[in-house]
Amino acid sequence: MNFTQSxxxxxxxxxxxxxxxxxxxxxxxxxxxxxxLEEAPIYLxxxxxxxMFGYHLRQHPIMKKCHVDLIRQMAxxxxxxxxxxxxxxxxxxxxxxxxxxxxxGVVDVLCRDSxxxxxxxxxxxxxxxxxxxxxxxxxxxxxxxxxxxxHAIINVLQREKWIHKLVFFPASKSILDECLAAADRGTExx
Numbered sequence: 001m002n003f004t005q006s007x008x009x010x011x012x013x014x015x016x017x018x019x020x021x022x023x024x025x026x027x028x029x030x031x032x033x034x035x036x037l038e039e040a041p042i043y044l045x046x047x048x049x050x051x052m053f054g055y056h057l058r059q060h061p062i063m064k065k066c067h068v069d070l071i072r073q074m075a076x077x078x079x080x081x082x083x084x085x086x087x088x089x090x091x092x093x094x095x096x097x098x099x100x101x102x103x104x105g106v107v108d109v110l111c112r113d114s115x116x117x118x119x120x121x122x123x124x125x126x127x128x129x130x131x132x133x134x135x136x137x138x139x140x141x142x143x144x145x146x147x148x149x150x151h152a153i154i155n156v157l158q159r160e161k162w163i164h165k166l167v168f169f170p171a172s173k174s175i176l177d178e179c180l181a182a183a184d185r186g187t188e189x190x
Contacts, residue, residue: 050075056101066172077161081154089146097159099135102128105152110145133183135159
């Protein structure tokens with residue numbers, strides 16, 4: 001915490017960081033993806049990550065249409081994040097280029113009404129996802145705010161980590177381009 005104090009970070013932010021680190025340690029002992037897996041040969045890392053998290057992509061109504069090798073490579077790029085009750089995953093309007101898959105937990109989908117009051121529009125559970133269009137389009141903001149109701153483990157897929165691989169999967173690129181075109185016409189995907 002000395003680093004944050006020397007940089008004049010406000011006390012409420014330092015307190016939030018401290019609480020998060022303590023909760024992370026209590027619930028997960030600080031481990032997300034073991035360092036050994038990070039340093040493993042790529043084929044072993046891909047096989048393991050695909051086995052652990054690839055089903056999120058294989059069960060998604062749009063992503064499941066993509067080539068199996070693209071899905072395997074995308075699963076390898078997923079990042080595992082832990083959120084605690086009342087943590088915000090992302091806010092309405094954020095341009096974060098990410099798609100989120102709920103591995104465990106409960107997440108409320110919130111929308112601001114005209115009085116700046118957040119209203120729960122929907123509740124997401126394990127197996128649900130959001131942010132497909134934001135992950136595909138570099139300038140689309142999140143349509144809603146997503147707030148954790150119960151302890152949640154979220155797999156995050158960042159656009160920058162996998163989008164360059166689409167040149168090797170033209171059929172998958174066409175599927176995702178059609179999805180974007182439909183979204184531009186007003187069809188909802190997430």
